[in-house]
Each structure stands twice: as C-alpha cells, then as structure tokens.
Amino acid sequence: MTKKLSLIALVLLTVQLTGCFPAVVGGAAVGGSMAADRRTSGIYVEDENIELKTMKRMSQYMDKASHINVTSYNRIVLLTGEVPNAGQQAQAETLTREISNVRSIHNALTIGFASSISDRTNDAYITTKVKARFVSENMFPANVVKVVTEAGVVYLMGIVSEKEANDAVEIARSTEGVSKVVKVFEYTN
Structure with missing residues (x-):
C-alpha cells in the first residue's frame, strides 16, 4: 500500500511540476533545453509550430472519440494515441501531411477506444522513469x-549516434512498465 501511495504522489508531483516549471522559468527553460538540443533554434521552433498546427487540424476534423498526440522532432512527426477506425487513422496522417515543412510521419495510432486518464498517467510515469534513468546512467546527454x-x-526520437541509440533503447527496454521500444531516430555520422 505504501508503494502505491508513493507512486501516486510521484505521479501527482510530476504532473504538477510539468505544468508549473515552464511558467516559472519561462524563456530560460527554452534557452536551457536549446543548449543541449541538436536541432537548430529554427527547427526547434518549427517543430513546435508543426505540433500546434497539426493539433488544431485534428481538433477540427477528427472524430471526438479520438485521442491523438502529435510530437515533432526535426520535422519528423510521430502520431500516437487511439482512433475509432482505420478511416480516422488514415485521416490523421492525411491532415498531418498537409502541414507545411513536415518531412515524414510515423503513424503509430492504434484502432480502439481512447485511453483512460489512469492509462495516460501511467504512461507519463513511465516516461519520467525512462528520462530519469537517462540522467542517472549518464551514457549520453539525456536531452x-x-x-x-x-x-x-x-x-524514442532524436538526432543520435548509433551508440547513443543503442544505449537509449537498452535503458528504456529495461525500465519497469515498458512493454516495447520503438526507435524514431535520425542518425549522425
């Protein structure tokens, strides 16, 4: 019971910190993350724009029963979540393709009912654990x-060497709660 309460407290704290941290730190957070990011500042901003534009289109044209997350990294878009049918899965990709400057799309949408808040909280917790292990293992720059x-x-997304990719996959794969790891990397020479 104590472990479960600790887990709930950690998840709630994580959710609270994720919402407050950017508000408190503001521009410094962006500047700090940009320093460790391998994308140019222009691409970083373009990725943010791609995500916003795509989400706006999704909210306008997709079935309300859909739960879609859009992540852009170096103009490669990852679509995750759930849609009610194959038509909506294809529609999401078509809407994304219409956004300017999108280089490619990795459509990982599944067909089924939208995930619950509990499922999404568990996913956020897994993400936090993987990121924390990146930092503690210190095998590559975690950002x-x-x-x-x-x-x-x-x-996993990013511009990485093969060694960094392999290390990241191994850390993620061996993290409790992870059922599968999918690489959406770009490789450096």
Whole structure:
C-alpha cells in the first residue's frame, strides 16, 4: 500500500511540476533545453509550430472519440494515441501531411477506444522513469533523446549516434512498465 501511495504522489508531483516549471522559468527553460538540443533554434521552433498546427487540424476534423498526440522532432512527426477506425487513422496522417515543412510521419495510432486518464498517467510515469534513468546512467546527454509513451510503448526520437541509440533503447527496454521500444531516430555520422 505504501508503494502505491508513493507512486501516486510521484505521479501527482510530476504532473504538477510539468505544468508549473515552464511558467516559472519561462524563456530560460527554452534557452536551457536549446543548449543541449541538436536541432537548430529554427527547427526547434518549427517543430513546435508543426505540433500546434497539426493539433488544431485534428481538433477540427477528427472524430471526438479520438485521442491523438502529435510530437515533432526535426520535422519528423510521430502520431500516437487511439482512433475509432482505420478511416480516422488514415485521416490523421492525411491532415498531418498537409502541414507545411513536415518531412515524414510515423503513424503509430492504434484502432480502439481512447485511453483512460489512469492509462495516460501511467504512461507519463513511465516516461519520467525512462528520462530519469537517462540522467542517472549518464551514457549520453539525456536531452538529445525525446521520450513519448503510449500504452506502455516507448517511442524514442532524436538526432543520435548509433551508440547513443543503442544505449537509449537498452535503458528504456529495461525500465519497469515498458512493454516495447520503438526507435524514431535520425542518425549522425
């Protein structure tokens, strides 16, 4: 019971910190994350714009029963979440393709009912654990790998060397609660 209460407290704290930290730190957070990011500042901003524009289109044209997350890294878009049918899955990709400057799309949407708040909280917790292990293992700069978790599946994005990719996959794969790891990396020479 104590372990469960600790887990709930950690998740609640994580959710609270994620919402407050950018508000408190503001521009310094962006500047700090940019220093460790391998994308140019222009691409970083473009990724943010791609995510916002895509989410706006999704809210306008997708079935309200859909739960879609959009993550852009170096103009490669990862779609995760759930949609009610194959038509909506294809529609989400089509809407994303219409956004300017999108280089490619990794459509990982599944067909089924939208995940529950409990499922999403568990995914956020898994993401937090993977990121924390990146920092504690100190095998590569932790900020060069973006972690997205959906239904226990961890998606890893970033511009990395093969060694960094292998290390990140091994850390993620061996993290409790991770059912599968999917690489959406770009490789450096």
